[in-house]
Amino acid sequence: MTKEIAAIPGDGIGQEVLPAAIDVLEALDRDFEFVEGRAGNAVYEREGTPLPEETRELAREADATLFGAAGELAADIILPLRQDVEAFANVRPARAYPGVDGVKPETDLVFVRENTQGVYAGIESDLTDDVATLTRLITGEASRKIAEYGFEYADEHDADRITVAHKANVMRTTDGLFVDTAAEVAEEMDVEYDEALIDALAMHLVMHPEDYDVIVTPNLAGDVLSDLAAGLVGGLGMLPSANVGDDNALFEPVHGSAPDIAGEGIANPSAMILSAAMMLEYFGDDEDGQRVRNAVETVLEDGPRTPDLGGDASTEEFTDAVLEEL
Amino acid sequence: MTKEIAAIPGDGIGQEVLPAAIDVLEALDRDFEFVEGRAGNAVYEREGTPLPEETRELAREADATLFGAAGELAADIILPLRQDVEAFANVRPARAYPGVDGVKPETDLVFVRENTQGVYAGIESDLTDDVATLTRLITGEASRKIAEYGFEYADEHDADRITVAHKANVMRTTDGLFVDTAAEVAEEMDVEYDEALIDALAMHLVMHPEDYDVIVTPNLAGDVLSDLAAGLVGGLGMLPSANVGDDNALFEPVHGSAPDIAGEGIANPSAMILSAAMMLEYFGDDEDGQRVRNAVETVLEDGPRTPDLGGDASTEEFTDAVLEEL
Ligand SMILES: CC(C)[C@H](C(=O)O)[C@@H](O)C(=O)O
Ligand SMILES: CC(C)[C@H](C(=O)O)[C@@H](O)C(=O)O
Numbered sequence: 001m002t003k004e005i006a007a008i009p010g011d012g013i014g015q016e017v018l019p020a021a022i023d024v025l026e027a028l029d030r031d032f033e034f035v036e037g038r039a040g041n042a043v044y045e046r047e048g049t050p051l052p053e054e055t056r057e058l059a060r061e062a063d064a065t066l067f068g069a070a071g072e073l074a075a076d077i078i079l080p081l082r083q084d085v086e087a088f089a090n091v092r093p094a095r096a097y098p099g100v101d102g103v104k105p106e107t108d109l110v111f112v113r114e115n116t117q118g119v120y121a122g123i124e125s126d127l128t129d130d131v132a133t134l135t136r137l138i139t140g141e142a143s144r145k146i147a148e149y150g151f152e153y154a155d156e157h158d159a160d161r162i163t164v165a166h167k168a169n170v171m172r173t174t175d176g177l178f179v180d181t182a183a184e185v186a187e188e189m190d191v192e193y194d195e196a197l198i199d200a201l202a203m204h205l206v207m208h209p210e211d212y213d214v215i216v217t218p219n220l221a222g223d224v225l226s227d228l229a230a231g232l233v234g235g236l237g238m239l240p241s242a243n244v245g246d247d248n249a250l251f252e253p254v255h256g257s258a259p260d261i262a263g264e265g266i267a268n269p270s271a272m273i274l275s276a277a278m279m280l281e282y283f284g285d286d287e288d289g290q291r292v293r294n295a296v297e298t299v300l301e302d303g304p305r306t307p308d309l310g311g312d313a314s315t316e317e318f319t320d321a322v323l324e325e326l
Numbered sequence: 327m328t329k330e331i332a333a334i335p336g337d338g339i340g341q342e343v344l345p346a347a348i349d350v351l352e353a354l355d356r357d358f359e360f361v362e363g364r365a366g367n368a369v370y371e372r373e374g375t376p377l378p379e380e381t382r383e384l385a386r387e388a389d390a391t392l393f394g395a396a397g398e399l400a401a402d403i404i405l406p407l408r409q410d411v412e413a414f415a416n417v418r419p420a421r422a423y424p425g426v427d428g429v430k431p432e433t434d435l436v437f438v439r440e441n442t443q444g445v446y447a448g449i450e451s452d453l454t455d456d457v458a459t460l461t462r463l464i465t466g467e468a469s470r471k472i473a474e475y476g477f478e479y480a481d482e483h484d485a486d487r488i489t490v491a492h493k494a495n496v497m498r499t500t501d502g503l504f505v506d507t508a509a510e511v512a513e514e515m516d517v518e519y520d521e522a523l524i525d526a527l528a529m530h531l532v533m534h535p536e537d538y539d540v541i542v543t544p545n546l547a548g549d550v551l552s553d554l555a556a557g558l559v560g561g562l563g564m565l566p567s568a569n570v571g572d573d574n575a576l577f578e579p580v581h582g583s584a585p586d587i588a589g590e591g592i593a594n595p596s597a598m599i600l601s602a603a604m605m606l607e608y609f610g611d612d613e614d615g616q617r618v619r620n621a622v623e624t625v626l627e628d629g630p631r632t633p634d635l636g637g638d639a640s641t642e643e644f645t646d647a648v649l650e651e652l
Pocket of ligand 2: 169199400401404405549
């Protein structure tokens with residue numbers, strides 16, 4: 001059955017890396033229909049919104065969405081889109097790829113980030129000119145959902161260790177609910193895991209990332225810690241991500257729109273192609289997912305490289321090499 | 327004039343490192359009177375509270391407080407004490423010390439962390455069994471105070487670069503107030519600075535800590551990012567900190583109570599002694615502060631080392647070596 005994929009390139013290099021990922025998906029001979037959606041700075045300038053209702057509708061109705069990159073308006077684009085696909089989990093693998101220098105190449109872990117609440121629930125008030133508040137929301141239901149998802153993910157991926165991140169020594173009621181719920185779920189599923197305070201975890205991740213495997217985390221902590229882990233493996237450049245809901249999902253590279261090189265045709269499409277591989281796995285096609293990942297890694301190891309990795313290949317040359325490896 | 331110093335050893339190695347720091351301060355021939363305050367696990371077991379009112383009173387009335395370390399009850403001890411001294415700024419230098427391996431020895435930066443609000447203002451509610459909220463508080467007044475303090479600190483320490491950390495793309499009203507206030511203060515003080523999103527900052531700190539110098543940050547972000555930076559220089563073991571108020575202050579090593587080695591007399595007292603050096607500077611005695619710091623560094627470089635740094639010296643032997651260097 002044909003799957004409809006919303007393809008939203010967004011800003012800057014999003015326009016270059018998304019077509020590369022689509023080329024790879026099309027080479028797999030699966031029945032995808034790609035429908036392009038508009039979003040980004042240029043759309044904002046023309047239409048007064050960076051994310052037209054039509055694009056949101058497209059993401060809601062599609063079987064999945066591929067998103068390229070966003071610039072300064074990222075929060076106004078990506079947060080509503082994550083809501084549109086009702087993504088409760090943001091899955092962010094951080095590992096070192098061949099040919100990319102990082103301070104901790106032994107890093108190989110996955111963040112399973114709660115994607116709907118915490119400070120992102122975002123009920124803010126200006127109480128006076130001088131006093132502002134934000135209501136951080138944690139529910140048992142959402143905590144249960146992310147714990148179940150994270151523990152299942154760990155099981156499916158033969159993870160050695162599961163860590164539940166929190167700051168319940170300060171946020172006793174809210175993160176207390178988060179960790180208590182995770183403990184309940186772990187008991188029901190008969191899963192072993194550790195708890196870690198996010199500050200101590202930040203330090204340990206820098207010193208011994210090899211000790212971690214799957215990290216289940218509240219929303220903002222996941223945002224910060226996954227960028228930290230990206231730093232360990234040489235930056236955001238290579239990292240894919242999945243925003244997963246019950247019936248829909250959105251896949252995006254973790255990197256931004258890279259305005260400095262946008263339009264030159266030299267963007268590294270690896271993170272976008274690896275995000276497409278996560279989409280294949282979301283559709284249950286683990287084999288093709290793995291094929292794509294292997295192809296990208298082989299090219300990173302031996303093939304033409306884009307300038308960010310010290311080579312002089314274009315996006316197209318890199319993508320062609322991946323297509324050949326498939 | 328005699329200065330009264332509340333000396334609260336707390337738990338574990340706090341009992342060993344605080345006396346070492348007092349030995350160093352006494353060798354300087356300044357007019358300090360140390361009054362011991364009780365806090366910690368044992369106190370909790372005997373008295374039903376880890377921080378008796380008497381100790382809080384002592385910290386409030388003293389000219390400054392030296393705090394050793396806390397265990398699991400840390401939040402119930404250190405947060406009230408920071409309130410008692412009305413500390414609005416938590417100053418945390420992170421740099422590599424001689425003899426300590428770190429992934430990024432070029433790190434040399436200081437966090438100036440807002441110490442009173444954000445999620446630590448901590449108004450939490452269980453709205454239902456399943457729904458918990460926390461009210462994150464940001465005021466212009468506290469934001470102004472930390473920006474002024476941070477910018478002055480940067481000026482006094484000839485900082486090359488000031489960074490204001492925030493997540494105002496998501497917490498638009500609260501962190502919006504934080505960054506807008508910092509911008510106002512910068513204009514009044516004619517100071518140049520950059521803004522950085524805390525997630526991007528986490529990544530850049532891991533990759534290029536040498537690019538940063540003074541980082542002014544909201545409370546929880548400062549908690550996480552300063553531990554991250556500790557990881558870059560080999561862990562919390564060496565890092566001192568100051569909690570500074572208008573008329574009072576508290577100085578504490580960033581490390582914990584290290585129950586695994588507590589009581590053996592082998593704890594590394596460097597962070598505590600360096601915290602005492604920060605106290606000297608707080609009292610305006612920059613020269614003695616620098617003398618103490620130099621002495622610690624000389625011993626770390628050439629002298630006896632405690633086991634955490636691969637040596638077999640005791641806390642006392644290390645401290646004696648520092649005393650000799652003074
Ligand atoms: C753009 C921003 C709103 C977003 C987030 O905070 O989730 C980004 O940092 C990310 O991690 O995808
Ligand atoms: C113990 C805890 C409450 C404290 C904090 O969160 O501030 C600690 O992590 C610190 O950084 O001193």
